[in-house]
Amino acid sequence: MVRTTLMARNTDMRWRLPLVCLLWEVAMIVLFGIFVRFNPEADAAGWQKEKHHKNITSDVENDFYFRYPSFQDVHVMIFVGFGFLMTFLQRYGFGAVGFNFLLAAFGIQWAILMQGWFHTFEQGKILIGVESLINADFCVGSVCIAFGAVLGKVSPVQLLIMTLFQVTLFSVNEYILLDLLHIRDAGGSMTIHTFGAYFGLTVATILYRPNLEQTKAKQSSNYHSDLFAMIGTLFLWMYWPSFNSAVSSHGDAQHRAVINTYCSLAACVLTTVAFSSMLQKKGKLNMPFLESRLRIQDTCGVHNLHGMPGIIGGIVGAVTAAAATEGVYGKEGQVKASTFTLEKLTVLCYTGTQDAATCGILKLPFFGDPTDENCFEDNVYWEVPGDEEANLYCMHDSNEKSVTDQ
Amino acid sequence: MVRTTLMARNTDMRWRLPLVCLLWEVAMIVLFGIFVRFNPEADAAGWQKEKHHKNITSDVENDFYFRYPSFQDVHVMIFVGFGFLMTFLQRYGFGAVGFNFLLAAFGIQWAILMQGWFHTFEQGKILIGVESLINADFCVGSVCIAFGAVLGKVSPVQLLIMTLFQVTLFSVNEYILLDLLHIRDAGGSMTIHTFGAYFGLTVATILYRPNLEQTKAKQSSNYHSDLFAMIGTLFLWMYWPSFNSAVSSHGDAQHRAVINTYCSLAACVLTTVAFSSMLQKKGKLNMPFLESRLRIQDTCGVHNLHGMPGIIGGIVGAVTAAAATEGVYGKEGQVKASTFTLEKLTVLCYTGTQDAATCGILKLPFFGDPTDENCFEDNVYWEVPGDEEANLYCMHDSNEKSVTDQ
């Protein structure tokens, strides 16, 4: 009884969620109308001029054909990969897939605008093409990572606000790193993984819930929820070569990025299995491999999964780039590869603190965040079809007990 | 007891289904042998001539490379997308995926022939290439949509007969719209969505079952069946840019179709979430988003999902095309885009009535359609592994009750 009242007080989304969604979608449409135009490769008149100008005879030389397959792979990673990766919680599958879907769909629109203003703004217009779509997906990828740290503990309205802030900050950060400091960040180890992980952890810290240990049962997985999570894990793993190569320079660079990612990923599986087995007292494995054990306040273990690896990736990248010689990369290759500097690491520091300030807004009381006992529970924000059955089960369990007690 | 007898009388597929499958497959093989040949891009001798004729030096200029990635995406939409979209019914997952698989596999063969006779028939032969495969998948997509309206209420034999009629009518309709009336139908809003939806609704009306309300329980979903349905939903959503651009003209047009679809789809998610939340009295969301509430006789809600949007798409397309100016599309672009006319809407009207006549045949009594109480139940046409357990559960529930009653 008490529980129902609490739910009603806190988490009724009926007007808040539609209002935020519609308001922001209207804003997006207006801003797209004012600012967004096709770039010359996607514009009818522009492409005619481009072909004439560059002496191109065939329509299939449009850059579209050499970016689109990778784009679709990245798209699957964002929506199926991240969405299903987080379905392991036994009562939060709808939230994992559905809220990931919602925040990513909003995020890519805002990312196209933000990244456009910083990178492809010409004569008052943002010019977009298939590469803009890939970059928007990347940006949203960092929000999906951050979502992992607060999974089950926030309302959809809070998630949308978090997305707005994170995409904004991501774009500023990316502009500073790539455009001002001329850092090369292959695979987005800094801009996407490290940034996403620490942004999420900062939000999780701000929204810290001291009494969350009580809901331990809901934070566990079950047999089928783990298999659903494996769908996400595998799609993330399989398409990672596309993620790392989607916006590489054409030719040898893109080819190489794929090969390197493929080989590294295969090696990682063996190492992960080895440590997973070694750390369990009977040598059993966990599902999915890449998930660390659940820890309160960092639901998905994003620190281990994206934070530390991102920093390691940054350092290794710096060392490798410093060691790149003309012999290995050829004269042209070296110019492309060696612009990476250690400034990268300095920039990292300010990022972690910067978002702390901006997202304090999330603690405001009217965003419909769940009470502690409603965390990790789809029933709060979703019509759950099995709910009557679930209640039946509870009753039946207690009957069971009384029978046994007889 | 009575139930088993009814099932045996009505739905034993042992000879009817194999007979129809083998008969039709033999017919397909014979017709393919007589009529189907590779087009010049796929034929060994033809491609040598084509290269010589068009002064092409490289094999990678074959159109295959600029259509194939989109084809595979569309293929995934048809089989995984539509198949899993309809797994939400708790006891009809096998039927959803399996019958969708069956009808699509048959449909694409018949579609290659029908579309071939209308579009690529030369000197007594149908010439096929990768674009034929995409068009066959599109055609079958409209059957998958119609399947949604009769899901759980028809036998596999009825579905195969429906597919035969629908593919035939689809091809005639497509020929009239695209070849005779020179209508441009980007994304197939008329030929695929509207046609598929109203064909399916017509069939559902013909097969109307007045007493179906009784099986309400079976028409509901459960927690995991909804997550399976989300796999289908996401693959349909993610690959929609490929669906809308797969047969576009190469270059800027294909590029633009992808960007437009990507942005529109993102906007739709927010709008759908807003309305879904607004229409539920506690603001909770449904899974999957795009599914309307289940209503008897239109299992999947195809009217809302494909019918109305298809018509809206047609009207908006007409208005947009009328407004296209030389300034926006360039001289060449305008010629390509502006052939759309309002005749489109006129044609729609005859389609809805035409199929009513042809598919009356489905009411004939010997196709093995299920009784009302066997609707939405895999057990009728599939060996269901958990069945003994299911019975056990039923028994056990009644035991439970008697224990409680003591």
Add this chain to the structure above:
Amino acid sequence: MVRTTLMARNTDMRWRLPLVCLLWEVAMIVLFGIFVRFNPEADAAGWQKEKHHKNITSDVENDFYFRYPSFQDVHVMIFVGFGFLMTFLQRYGFGAVGFNFLLAAFGIQWAILMQGWFHTFEQGKILIGVESLINADFCVGSVCIAFGAVLGKVSPVQLLIMTLFQVTLFSVNEYILLDLLHIRDAGGSMTIHTFGAYFGLTVATILYRPNLEQTKAKQSSNYHSDLFAMIGTLFLWMYWPSFNSAVSSHGDAQHRAVINTYCSLAACVLTTVAFSSMLQKKGKLNMPFLESRLRIQDTCGVHNLHGMPGIIGGIVGAVTAAAATEGVYGKEGQVKASTFTLEKLTVLCYTGTQDAATCGILKLPFFGDPTDENCFEDNVYWEVPGDEEANLYCMHDSNEKSVTDQ
């Protein structure tokens, strides 16, 4: 009590699995460091030379762009396709997906080395590019097929040892067939399917367990495990055109391979449904279609699924190639296609016996294979989240009985 002791004795992987994984990964890294280099299309300096040498002006003429989409499809087949295909066992989903993941990740590394030494070894170095990745995936595909025959009956350490042997033998076999005997093996009917199936069956025979009938219950599927298996089945089916065409010659040959596979696969669905329905006494269908009934010692029915079809494919290929005339394929085409000979079948015979000897090693007692009662049970090698509940259910079932007995 006894059971726990047996488990501890036999199947504790804590040191054996990590040791094997790390040892082999270190070996891989050392061997890659010594032997593996990028081929000219993937190497920075090499690609500059290649462009200059072949008078190529654009980076998008890199072979990467005409192989990569197919590669990604094949990659999905190996990891999601084969992984989920085998999830039908109700208590072995983690093992199916997870061990497939593990063996494939190890296998592709060893395959790159083995196939490299045989095929692309120049001046002491193995030169790799995107085609090497596809070929490594193919090779591992044959291991996944063999895994199907021993599914649920071996430990992860045994699987890794089996993978090491099978990849080695696969590469030798492939070298003899393709390089020495100049056999054309489109779709890998001999090298992948027949080899994989009979290798797996040989291993299953060597590891024969006479008393396995007792665990019949665990060898069955349940409703949701069958739906998970359908995900695997569909991805294997949908991407088969990519599998068969991924390393074909560019141009018409690759185009044709896709069309032929697409049409054949569609025809197979109808035939399979027909026989599936005909062989069941009430005409009901099985899930998934392509799975034969479970038979002890060949868990997945690989003989029916890959063995026989592979041999049939070989014979049909031989007949077809013999019948290929200049008229159909053009002069150049014929030279490419007609090198197939019946020697193929002779070679097959030695393969089956060869692996019998080499994999006898798997019977050694210290690899942690499960006891008969632990077969087909995830609990042995995995932390299973629902386990406490599973135990609860067992207890509760016996309570149930006693209640009923009263």
